[in-house]
Amino acid sequence: MASKSPILIVLLFLSSILLLHSSLADADDGITKIELGHSLSPKGNQSSSWLSSSGHFAFGFYPHAQGYGYAVGIWLLGEPDITLVWTANRNDPPLPSSSTLLLTIDGLVLQQGQKITNNVTGASMASMLDSGNFVIYDDSHVVVWQSFDHPTDIILGGQNLTAANRLVSSLSKTDHSTGLFYLIMQESDSNLVAYPLKTLPYAEDHYWDEIDNATTGSVQLSLNTEGFLCLREHQCFVNNTNLLRNSNSQKQNTTSIYRATFDFDGVFRLYEHQFDGEGNRRPFSVEIRWEAMHDKCQINGFCGFNSYCSNTNMCHCYPGFVPISNNGMFLECKLNYSKDERQSNPDPSSLYDVTLLEHMSWSDFPYLVTKETTMEACEESCKEDCDCGGALYANNGGICSIYRLPLRYGRKVPNASDTATAIFKVPYHSGFLINQTHLDPDSHVVVDNKRSLILILSSSLGSVTLLCVIIAVSVFFNYRHHVYSYAKLSASSNLGFTKECSLRSFSFDELVEATSGFTEEIGRGSYGAVYEGTITGDGSNKSVAVKRLERIADDEGEREFRAEVTAIARTHHRNLVKLVGYCIEGSRKLLVYEYVSNGCLANLLFKGKNHHHHHHDQALPWKERIKIALDVARGVQYLHEECGVRIVHCNLKPQNILIDEAWTAKISDFGLARLLKQPQQPEFLTDDEVRSSYLAPEWKNEASPSLSSCSSPLVSVKVDIYSYGVVVLEIVCRRRSIDVNVKCPEEVLLSSWVYQCYAEGELRKLVVNESEEEDTDWKTLERMVKVGLWCVQDDPSLRPSMKNVILMLEGWKPIPTPPSPLAST
Ligand SMILES: *[C@@H]1O[C@H](CO)[C@@H](O)[C@H](O)[C@H]1NC(C)=O
Ligand SMILES: *[C@@H]1O[C@H](CO)[C@@H](O)[C@H](O)[C@H]1NC(C)=O
Ligand SMILES: *[C@@H]1O[C@H](CO)[C@@H](O)[C@H](O)[C@H]1NC(C)=O
Ligand SMILES: *[C@@H]1O[C@H](CO)[C@@H](O)[C@H](O)[C@H]1NC(C)=O
Ligand SMILES: *[C@@H]1O[C@H](CO)[C@@H](O)[C@H](O)[C@H]1NC(C)=O
Ligand SMILES: *[C@@H]1O[C@H](CO)[C@@H](O)[C@H](O)[C@H]1NC(C)=O
Ligand SMILES: *[C@@H]1O[C@H](CO)[C@@H](O)[C@H](O)[C@H]1NC(C)=O
Ligand SMILES: *[C@@H]1O[C@H](CO)[C@@H](O)[C@H](O)[C@H]1NC(C)=O
Numbered sequence: 001m002a003s004k005s006p007i008l009i010v011l012l013f014l015s016s017i018l019l020l021h022s023s024l025a026d027a028d029d030g031i032t033k034i035e036l037g038h039s040l041s042p043k044g045n046q047s048s049s050w051l052s053s054s055g056h057f058a059f060g061f062y063p064h065a066q067g068y069g070y071a072v073g074i075w076l077l078g079e080p081d082i083t084l085v086w087t088a089n090r091n092d093p094p095l096p097s098s099s100t101l102l103l104t105i106d107g108l109v110l111q112q113g114q115k116i117t118n119n120v121t122g123a124s125m126a127s128m129l130d131s132g133n134f135v136i137y138d139d140s141h142v143v144v145w146q147s148f149d150h151p152t153d154i155i156l157g158g159q160n161l162t163a164a165n166r167l168v169s170s171l172s173k174t175d176h177s178t179g180l181f182y183l184i185m186q187e188s189d190s191n192l193v194a195y196p197l198k199t200l201p202y203a204e205d206h207y208w209d210e211i212d213n214a215t216t217g218s219v220q221l222s223l224n225t226e227g228f229l230c231l232r233e234h235q236c237f238v239n240n241t242n243l244l245r246n247s248n249s250q251k252q253n254t255t256s257i258y259r260a261t262f263d264f265d266g267v268f269r270l271y272e273h274q275f276d277g278e279g280n281r282r283p284f285s286v287e288i289r290w291e292a293m294h295d296k297c298q299i300n301g302f303c304g305f306n307s308y309c310s311n312t313n314m315c316h317c318y319p320g321f322v323p324i325s326n327n328g329m330f331l332e333c334k335l336n337y338s339k340d341e342r343q344s345n346p347d348p349s350s351l352y353d354v355t356l357l358e359h360m361s362w363s364d365f366p367y368l369v370t371k372e373t374t375m376e377a378c379e380e381s382c383k384e385d386c387d388c389g390g391a392l393y394a395n396n397g398g399i400c401s402i403y404r405l406p407l408r409y410g411r412k413v414p415n416a417s418d419t420a421t422a423i424f425k426v427p428y429h430s431g432f433l434i435n436q437t438h439l440d441p442d443s444h445v446v447v448d449n450k451r452s453l454i455l456i457l458s459s460s461l462g463s464v465t466l467l468c469v470i471i472a473v474s475v476f477f478n479y480r481h482h483v484y485s486y487a488k489l490s491a492s493s494n495l496g497f498t499k500e501c502s503l504r505s506f507s508f509d510e511l512v513e514a515t516s517g518f519t520e521e522i523g524r525g526s527y528g529a530v531y532e533g534t535i536t537g538d539g540s541n542k543s544v545a546v547k548r549l550e551r552i553a554d555d556e557g558e559r560e561f562r563a564e565v566t567a568i569a570r571t572h573h574r575n576l577v578k579l580v581g582y583c584i585e586g587s588r589k590l591l592v593y594e595y596v597s598n599g600c601l602a603n604l605l606f607k608g609k610n611h612h613h614h615h616h617d618q619a620l621p622w623k624e625r626i627k628i629a630l631d632v633a634r635g636v637q638y639l640h641e642e643c644g645v646r647i648v649h650c651n652l653k654p655q656n657i658l659i660d661e662a663w664t665a666k667i668s669d670f671g672l673a674r675l676l677k678q679p680q681q682p683e684f685l686t687d688d689e690v691r692s693s694y695l696a697p698e699w700k701n702e703a704s705p706s707l708s709s710c711s712s713p714l715v716s717v718k719v720d721i722y723s724y725g726v727v728v729l730e731i732v733c734r735r736r737s738i739d740v741n742v743k744c745p746e747e748v749l750l751s752s753w754v755y756q757c758y759a760e761g762e763l764r765k766l767v768v769n770e771s772e773e774e775d776t777d778w779k780t781l782e783r784m785v786k787v788g789l790w791c792v793q794d795d796p797s798l799r800p801s802m803k804n805v806i807l808m809l810e811g812w813k814p815i816p817t818p819p820s821p822l823a824s825t
């Protein structure tokens with residue numbers, strides 16, 4: 001709306017300039033030559049642009065999208081609108097009409113001193129070429145700067161997009177500041193891939209790609225003058241077979257200019273501007289010849305947080321959410337109630353109604369997935385989990401996926417076979433009712449109203465809950481009196497117990513049988529040995545890891561043991577190892593965990609390190625390592641910051657981080673430190689002397705007895721942050737935090753050595769001799785190193801929270817330069 005007027009102004013303005021300009025243009029051999037000292041100004045008696053000799057392209061000042069002032073760029077003349085093909089400093093505020101742009105020996109410089117062309121020295125001449133490339137030459141006619149090397153959101157015929165650059169979409173059709181999506185030529189796999197702007201280039205966030213079919217040689221995206229888009233010479237994904245031409249193209253004596261634009265809506269499109277042969281500077285047609293995708297709902301990030309895309313390419317808030325910003329397509333929504341009120345109530349599930357939205361598909365990653373469950377169980381697990389922002393239930397396979405807020409990448413696909421039902425909880429105590437106004441009119445909203453909820457509660461749920469209580473009580477007493485017949489008695493009701501309370505109580509004999517008499521020891525940790533076993537339930541065999549706790553105080557610990565175990569079992573997170581059940585018989589205490597197949601991170605990181613077989617340890621490529629660091633951070637964040645109950649792990653280290661078959665990292669042994677009642681130093685951690693390197697220095701300080709046990713209320717989450725920092729540095733460097741088999745003494749202590757390398761700008765030293773050195777992503781490495789160094793600060797108050805660790809690792813938050821980890825005292 002407001003954008004129309006500046007365009008009109010520029011047109012009037014341009015037509016007047018054109019007349020003026022043709023006389024001023026220093027045309028020579030079809031190339032406009034711009035000498036040192038030539039200048040432009042948006043107003044006054046100087047010209048405001050330099051034209052190419054064909055007159056199709058112009059470089060200069062154009063009216064800024066904000067409705068006042070000017071910006072500098074290159075555009076293709078057109079009717080009614082000009083088409084901007086390059087912009088200088090796209091996010092800068094508008095320039096005043098008194099601005100002057102001057103060609104100097106240091107390139108194009110604004111009178112105010114800002115440079116339009118960076119890093120130019122020795123310029124002697126410039127030219128606006130007919131290809132749309134603005135080029136600056138030195139004395140010997142060598143190109144020192146060209147606009148083709150600095151694309152914004154467009155490439156023109158003859159231009160290439162290399163891995164050094166990326167196209168970033170504009171905010172809107174008329175506002176050319178940075179928008180919401182980016183398109184890159186990935187160096188790692190040579191694919192051309194589109195992502196939402198606020199994400200790192202990880203596969204899970206991408207929404208479009210063009211895959212390179214070759215494996216060697218450098219690759220770039222190029223657009224040729226016939227409108228072919230190619231990744232390599234003979235690999236054009238837009239060519240004669242799919243370039244949509246109409247009969248107009250057959251017209252004689254026309255010339256065409258092609259441009260490939262990464263449009264503001266995140267779609268990559270090819271446009272053709274056709275000009276007749278009569279020297280007319282304006283095209284007689286501008287048409288789309290190809291587009292990467294037609295369904296905008298497939299674009300991750302097309303709709304903002306907590307909103308979903310419907311098949312009409314519109315965004316809508318989810319039930320229970322209200323809009324906070326609406327930037328055209330990008331609708332962002334927030335909860336219509338505060339999250340705090342949810343945490344104060346002891347029984348969160350009593351607070352909510354459930355609202356369903358059918359035919360949904362979410363491409364984001366859930367934090368918890370349960371298979372072979374029912375819709376009701378799925379609703380219930382979302383209601384009682386204060387982290388659940390929404391759940392998705394797929395009938396096919398009974399898969400219940402639970403997501404945290406904000407909800408991203410949702411779309412409604414009415415006719416697709418792989419969609420599912422989305423479940424939202426909405427508070428009913430506030431009289432919240434679903435009002436269709438913010439919902440998509442074609443959605444089928446189903447509301448479980450209060451009455452049916454109460455019905456469900458009083459029938460199924462109520463009885464199940466009661467059953468659980470009865471079983472729990474009877475189990476307790478049965479064990480007390482060593483009545484082992486319990487196992488048989490409750491075998492049938494045990495199924496219900498397992499499902500609803502999700503924690504199963506085992507007899508010692510059952511576990512002896514499950515582990516074949518504790519024969520398969522798969523590990524020995526700070527709390528005792530771990531055995532592999534198989535349990536049978538629901539007619540299927542399930543692999544488990546059984547941990548025999550050895551250093552737990554006996555006697556009066558039993559009640560507390562149950563309480564702690566129940567607290568552990570309440571945690572549901574994909575980055576935490578799930579507790580399946582437990583056994584307590586007198587002094588025998590065992591925990592039964594899900595079996596995590598790929599072993600612990602320590603084995604993956606340090607295995608082979610001592611053997612100097614550098615070519616064999618390709619087990620952990622970079623991408624996996626940053627993912628593991630993030631997985632662990634998310635798990636720790638859940639323990640620290642979510643759900644009211646705070647769990648300090650106290651014993652985070654690579655031996656406690658397990659990797660499952662999908663390479664998801666899962667933290668184990670959390671919540672156990674509180675079970676240890678020894679009132680001494682945390683000696684339980686010193687299984688070998690190296691372990692203590694994960695301990696925060698305030699723990700090692702013997703003068704603070706209050707910190708002697710993890711169950712002390714004074715133990716701060718910062719001890720885990722310290723351990724996490726050590727783990728991150730170990731992940732980066734693939735060595736233990738203390739290693740005496742190094743070349744020189746300063747390398748022994750990892751954190752000091754990393755800091756030394758960081759301070760000297762020698763991060764390369766950290767990954768020397770690693771087989772993956774070529775694919776090391778240096779930006780990510782630096783980010784991990786900086787985060788790691790902040791976490792291992794001696795001063796606990798300097799260590800960031802887990803939430804900030806995640807934001808910094810993901811690149812949402814800038815990371816300040818870390819100080820030396822050693823306290824300056
Ligand atoms: C613009 O023109 C006026 C007179 O026409 C002249 O005095 C002035 O110096 C000119 N300005 C520039 C920057 O050339
Ligand atoms: C300028 O050039 C120097 C050295 O060639 C380089 O390190 C720097 O990154 C360049 N800056 C920009 C903005 O291109
Ligand atoms: C684009 O790539 C081609 C092939 O490598 C090369 O010949 C051409 O000069 C490049 N164009 C620009 C503007 O760098
Ligand atoms: C890549 O695709 C092009 C065009 O389809 C084909 O000519 C070429 O052989 C392919 N290269 C490889 C390595 O498959
Ligand atoms: C032309 O495009 C089609 C469709 O993308 C592709 O299959 C074919 O390999 C391309 N041909 C060349 C020579 O690149
Ligand atoms: C094409 O242009 C040439 C001169 O530029 C002219 O002689 C010829 O008639 C034109 N052809 C058509 C079909 O317009
Ligand atoms: C938000 O909640 C209030 C009550 O808490 C309710 O009156 C209002 O209608 C809700 N808004 C929407 C858009 O659902
Ligand atoms: C989806 O299915 C309905 C009926 O099953 C049909 O009317 C509609 O046209 C279909 N929509 C699409 C996009 O295929």
Ligand SMILES: *[C@@H]1O[C@H](CO)[C@@H](O)[C@H](O)[C@H]1NC(C)=O
Pocket residue numbers: 434435436437
């Ligand atoms: C939705 O809310 C508006 C006002 O907020 C009200 O007029 C309308 O009746 C409501 N619709 C339903 C279906 O409750």
Ligand SMILES: *[C@@H]1O[C@H](CO)[C@@H](O)[C@H](O)[C@H]1NC(C)=O
Pocket residue numbers: 536539540541
């Ligand atoms: C479970 O394991 C037992 C013993 O290995 C075997 O007899 C039984 O068939 C298995 N059951 C299933 C469902 O795989």
Ligand SMILES: *[C@@H]1O[C@H](CO)[C@@H](O)[C@H](O)[C@H]1NC(C)=O
Pocket residue numbers: 614768769
């Ligand atoms: C790296 O490996 C090479 C041989 O693979 C070896 O000669 C060299 O000493 C190693 N460098 C370091 C720093 O370990």
